Amino acid sequence: MFARLKGIVDEIGADHAVIDVHGVGYLVQASRRTLGALGGTGAAATLHVETHVRENDIHLYGFIDRAERDWFRLLVTVQGVGAKVALAVLSVLDPSALAAAIAAQDARAPARATGVGPKLAKRIVMELKDKAALVGIGAADVAVLAKSIKTPEAAAAVSKPPEVAAFDDALSALVNLGYREAEAEPALRRVAEAAGEAAGDVQVLLRGALKELAR
Template sequence: MIAKLTGIVDSVGTDWAVVDVNGVGYSVSCGNRTLSRLVQGERASLVVETFVREDRIHLYGFADNAERDWFRLLTTIQGVGSRLALAILGVLGPDQLTHAIASQDKTALTRADGVGPKVATRIVNELKDKVGSLSLGVPAGPAPAGGKAGAGGAVPDNTALGDAVSALVNLGYGRSEAFAAVVAAGRALGDGAGVSELIRQGLKELSQ
């Protein structure tokens, strides 16, 4: 099983690259973000996911482990095959994808070619409890009175966060960026922050 390739980039196509490793060329399928980092004739390393089929071995290449792990997770969703997973990772990096899932930003997911509203909804619904909220410092469920300590300090409860995000979205900001700004605001303000405070601090975060 091939898990990593390091060699010279021999050629790059629309959704693939060939990496020359000691004279052996490996054809690897990649998303746009990974391909944009590859330069023909230069040395590169790719984290690889190997799919073994009856008639062929298919290699999928990623810039780092985070992209590879997201690829694995996305392909567990019904209707999301390897091609669609690469398309999603081509427009959303791991951090952006985490924000999109945690904030239930289906619009961000539909930026990927082939992802319609139904597929985006399925991805969000199936992954929202698996990713994002804990790593972002947002409680996964209802917080106790006074909020819950998150990464980097206490954060307000989910109701205040949700109301602040909705307010910023109504002001014209995307759901993912509004969510990220409010989470950052919650960490900065700490326990007990109200909706209005989160909105003001969130706007400051967005202006930076």
């Protein structure tokens, strides 16, 4: 079975790309995140591939990195989540955001994906919390998300009090996850007030705010 494709981008569609490998065009279905990272027609591309064989059909699913592929493999183990829905989830949540949502049991995050209703979203976060830990891909590591957030004010953050800098970084992370600032900020303030001396730790604020917003 195919594990990786390395070639030239021949075509990019709404939910797929065609990769030309030595004159053979492989149609690969992919998330919007992966399609957006391909660089356009004519660009060199390398995709990690998951192959699904169904009766007389062979479907290829491509991923810009191994982390996204691993999450795809986990998502399709959840009852009611097929390949199409898994790609929809990965189109709205990158691996770090999905890990943070599952760590906080925040079902509203995957519910933003096309084809995912409230019940299925809840099932996703509940089932994957344990499964992700079993395969060792760091599902509960909110620090990954916190470290990945780069705000325009980052250079000036060193001059801010730790509590203010942590609050600003956590708010930026929540907005990047898709929450409105109007709902994220009050949740963060409640967490910060209850955190005491830990209010300067962005990871503490993120974990607490995600739990607040999931209620």
